[in-house]
Amino acid sequence: MTQTPNLPIIYSTEIKSDWLDYNNHMNVAYYILVFDLAGxxxxxxxxxxxxxxxxxxxxxxxxxxxxxxxxxxxxxxxxDISCRLLDNDSKRLHLYFEMHARNADGSTYLASTLEQMAMCVDLKARKACEFPVDIMTKIEALADKHEALPMPDNIGRKIGIRRKPAAG
Structure with a gap:
């Protein structure tokens, strides 16, 4: 899987003890938490x-x-979490996050990715709404910055068991 180049880090954190599972690594639920905090x-x-x-x-x-x-x-x-805006319209954001873990020697590796669809919401009506103009201006500026970046390999993947064709 190729990593998206030149994306700024938007959020960093240290893995906490209560985020670990019985395998002594971060539990799947806390990956979502970290990505949510980055969002x-x-x-x-x-x-x-x-x-x-x-x-x-x-x-x-x-x-x-x-x-x-x-x-x-x-x-x-x-x-460290970085994010790329893949697409947007007046109400939605299609986002791609990468989580890079730091080793003790300073090197990094890709630990996790998250593809996400998010929507602007009017909390009074509890319905989708358009992004306010001032926010939309910033979204469009971000879209312009990210437009030329290569599409990450795993966007739009579907889950399933890949089976080899039966011999014969």
Whole structure:
């Protein structure tokens, strides 16, 4: 799987002990937590911060996630999350996140990816709505920056067991 080049890190954290499972690596549920925290940071950078949501009653909600678990992460390890805007319209964001884990020697490796569809929501009506103009301007600027990047290999994957054809 190719990694997306030149994406800025939008969120970093250290793996905590209560995030580990009985295999002594990060439990699958906490990968979602880390990606969600990165998503909160991303939309805040676009202007859709918790404060904005409190004042305007406009927020974002996730419609769908596709996650890959490429390599383990363990207690105390630092992970960095980067994000690419793959596509957008007036109400939705198609996002791609990568989690890179840092080794003690400073090298990194791809630990996990998340493809996500998110939607702008009017919290008063509890319905989809268009992004406010000021936020849409920032989304369009981000889309322009990411437009020329190569499409990650695993976008739009479907899950299934690959079977070899029967001999004969």
């Amino acid at each position: 909160v940071e991303l939309v805040a950078q676009l202007g859709l911060s918790p404060e904005y949501t409190e004042q305007q009653k406009i927020s974002w909600m996730v419609l769908e996630n596709h996650i890959t678990y490429d390599n383990e992460v363990s207690l105390g390890q630092e992970v």
